[in-house]
Amino acid sequence: MKVLITAGGTSEKIDSVRSITNHSSGRLGCLMAEEFLKKQVTVDYVTTASAQHPTKNKNLKFYEIDGTQDLADLLQTLLKKTNYDAVIHSMAVSDFAPAQSFSQENFLEKINHLIQEKKGPLVKSDLKQLTQASPTTEKKISSDTDQLYLVLEKTPKVIQLIKRIQPTTLLIGFKLLVDVSKQTLVATAKASFEKNQADYVLANDLAKIKDNQHIGYLIDKSGQLIGEEQTKEAIARLIAQTVINHNV
Amino acid sequence: MKVLITAGGTSEKIDSVRSITNHSSGRLGCLMAEEFLKKQVTVDYVTTASAQHPTKNKNLKFYEIDGTQDLADLLQTLLKKTNYDAVIHSMAVSDFAPAQSFSQENFLEKINHLIQEKKGPLVKSDLKQLTQASPTTEKKISSDTDQLYLVLEKTPKVIQLIKRIQPTTLLIGFKLLVDVSKQTLVATAKASFEKNQADYVLANDLAKIKDNQHIGYLIDKSGQLIGEEQTKEAIARLIAQTVINHNV
Incomplete structure (x- = not known):
């Protein structure tokens, strides 16, 4: 079994010394990679130089990108070359x-x-x-x-590339809002399925991510709430288990 | 003897997920700290979370900031509390x-x-x-x-705060341009003394910083070229030695 994970946040150059950066520690991505590696799943891992990287492993391959266009180019190459059982697209991508x-x-x-x-x-x-x-x-x-x-x-919506190139892969998207009600968060995540063609969306709220807390709702494309977790570790386990269950 | 070093690059928030970031690895700052620590100089070190940090040392104290206003506030506090023999302000500070x-x-x-x-x-x-x-x-x-x-x-020009609070400290400023002639670079550095009240300026050009190469010109406030170096290690040694010579 083979999965592709994107994690960290893209940077868009303003000039040669300044960029606009989307913040993301990449820690959830690392935890997801580790969950998959524990289950002998091969992981292609796309991240940025400044994000946290998972520990090296023989079943783990790193790719680094900076900006959204780099990411789109790399994903096209990877998706045309390799069939992934799932793509977990957790990278915070610049919209502009x-x-x-x-x-x-x-x-x-x-x-x-x-x-x-x-x-x-x-x-x-x-x-x-x-x-x-x-x-x-x-x-x-x-x-x-x-x-x-x-x-x-x-910028081009990178998530929309994924199913266009690999319609049969299982796609897990992420939706981050800031300081909204659970109702708005879940509704916004549900509304995103039509555009991104994801099979699942992990909805989370920056205002509810601090220290060891990270509240996340996993929603499937029928709009059903599959799980609700309180920490990055639990979210990583839930996503890995959901993907693995689809492939057994 | 005690010095204050700033290193890394500031980030200015656009919203809660995006920032404008000035790139700086912080590696030259680390090398300068190490040069001073070797000579038993006490170092207060102001940097950012994403910049490289020097190895811990009993004579080294870390302070972390994000944005230009944070930096200005912290420097005011530190400069009012402690007399520094020198301030080496190598941080890449957002102008906007x-x-x-x-x-x-x-x-x-x-x-x-x-x-x-x-x-x-x-x-x-x-x-x-x-x-x-x-x-x-x-x-x-x-x-x-x-x-x-x-x-x-x-943003406020942070370097101008330094001599206003501690007129007797030795101030080393940095001037980074991109892909200009040596003549333009040195002339721009010379022109900066009036505003920043520095005693020395290290002038460097981003186009001449790559891999192990880092070309730097150290200029004193009379406009004299004190030294020209080709690597970060040599620049760090030159600056540390220049500061120490002033204080023996």
């Missing part, structure tokens, strides 16, 4: 990547140029000009301005 | 911190509102309204928009 940056002066100039051209309210397609006109080329953004304007654009 | 974020729709609405009010070109003070109107309150920015607009504002 920096497309353009402007100093306050430069931004004013661009906006005033648009205003002059339009002589009326701006619309979305006008804003597109901001990012299309001149791609970011600065090596290090100068600090010689009072404000900096960053325009970010949506 | 996120002040406001807008979805594409929300940004258009704000800009169109400003256009309607002004009936003419916008000026800097108009842009200020963007950040003053409604501070960021989102716990996690919704991904339900095609573009995201981040407005960042300048």
Whole structure:
């Protein structure tokens, strides 16, 4: 049996010294890898340099990525090469990547140029000009301005690639919200199945992740709540057991 | 003898899951700490969770920070409490911190509102309204928009605090540029003395930092080039020796 786990958080470069980073310690990913390895499951593990790594093991193979595009490229390669019994996609992926940056002066100039051209309210397609006109080329953004304007654009939804390439794999997605009710969390997770084509979603709330506590709800694609756990260890066991049960 | 070293790179929160991070491995900081510890110098070491940490030592004390404001607060406390023979400020500090974020729709609405009010070109003070109107309150920015607009504002220059609180300490600043000529690099470093009140500046270029190579120029406040090194180890030795020579 073979699984693919993604863990940690992606980073998107702003310039050569700054990035936008999605925080994720990668600890839950490590615990999941260890649960699978205990059961003699082979694990391909995709993570980032700064995330915690599981202990080396002969059945464990590491891959490191930085940004969302790197991740998409690597997953395409891996999914085309290897059949996985399950893909557990726990990596925190940036929804947006920096497309353009402007100093306050430069931004004013661009906006005033648009205003002059339009002589009326701006619309979305006008804003597109901001990012299309001149791609970011600065090596290090100068600090010689009072404000900096960053325009970010949506990254491809990596989770949607997975079933497109391997429709038969068992896909476990993750949904992280911040400080919402259990009802909202579970409802949002249920609503995500249509887009991500996952078989299970682990729904969790950042406000309920601290120290040894990590509250997680595992929901299947029919919307049923399969399990509710209080720690990363228990979530890791629940996910590993759910995947293994599907494959025996 | 007692020194204060800062190392690593700050992170500025965008929301509860995303940050803008300045990259710095912290390895040069570790090597400098080790050089001082070898010579029985006591070291207070300020770093970030993700940076490399020097090996524990009875003469070494760690302090961890995240953002620029945390760093400024901690340095104020430390500098008021302890007299340092030298402060080596190698931390990569964010020049800008996120002040406001807008979805594409929300940004258009704000800009169109400003256009309607002004009936003419916008000026800097108009842009200020963007950040003053409604501070960021989102716990996690919704991904339900095609573009995201981040407005960042300048952070306080932490290095300028140091001599203001301890005018007699020996201050070593760092200047990092990216892919410039040696001439530009040295000239920019020389120009920085007036603002940062440093006694020495280590000028380096990210394009010349790779694997075991780290080219650095140590310049004193009279503008003289004190030394030129090719590795982090040699830079660490040069800085430690320069500081120790001042105090014997």
